[in-house]
Amino acid sequence: MTFTGTSDEVGRVASTFADFAEAHALPAPVRRSMLVALDEIVVNAVTHGATPGASGVRVTVEGSLEPDRLVVAVRDSGRPFDPFALASPDTTLSVEDRPIGGLGIYLVRQMMDEVQYSRRDNQNEVVLIKHLGTLDGARSPKESA
């Protein structure tokens, strides 16, 4: 099962995925975690990938639902940029001292089970993977391959 969305509008990616999640009755925690990750990654692609003076970055999102996991690939035509190369923020600083940069990618790392970045065919590709069985405990842990 797959879905594909193409947009330079972040909100449209979210609604496309939300429709997919509803159609396949994804558990709410999985759906919500992926919506957070998608928001962070798509915003990141649009803000960091844009070439000054050029038109907007084209972002394509393609997802597939496998028996035990949800895999979503976000591809953009922007400049090479590995979001996971960023340093993690200091989350122990007080509310007054806290810079917000880097927090979104940190959330993605923590909320997904696996993340991948690659540069291929002049595109950035981020793959987000969320296991379906890690939340409800109904499935046994996946054996390491």
Next chain:
Amino acid sequence: MQVTTRTQGDVTIAAITGSLDSASSPVAQTALDAVVAGGARKLAVDFSGLDYVSSAGLRVLLGTAKQVKASGGALRMFGLNASVREVFEISGFATILPVFPGEGEALQGF
């Protein structure tokens, strides 16, 4: 996303419903700015109708908390679902902004 406000005593309760992400956060920021500009000093944010929050939403809450604090007030939050709570805990916001289970607890002693 929708922000609805009501008052109870001297506490202003702002309920954020829907999703608080990059698409909706500018609207939420404008709404909460207006609440603070309107004189709210004790602000309780009701998340019981909030589906999920991303870092863009956290930025709005951080900005609002700073504004309220700068004018001598305080911000409390309640009604977080498991996913919203997870984002607050991972980001560290749960330790710097007071989180309460429900409205009763949030308003007690506020």
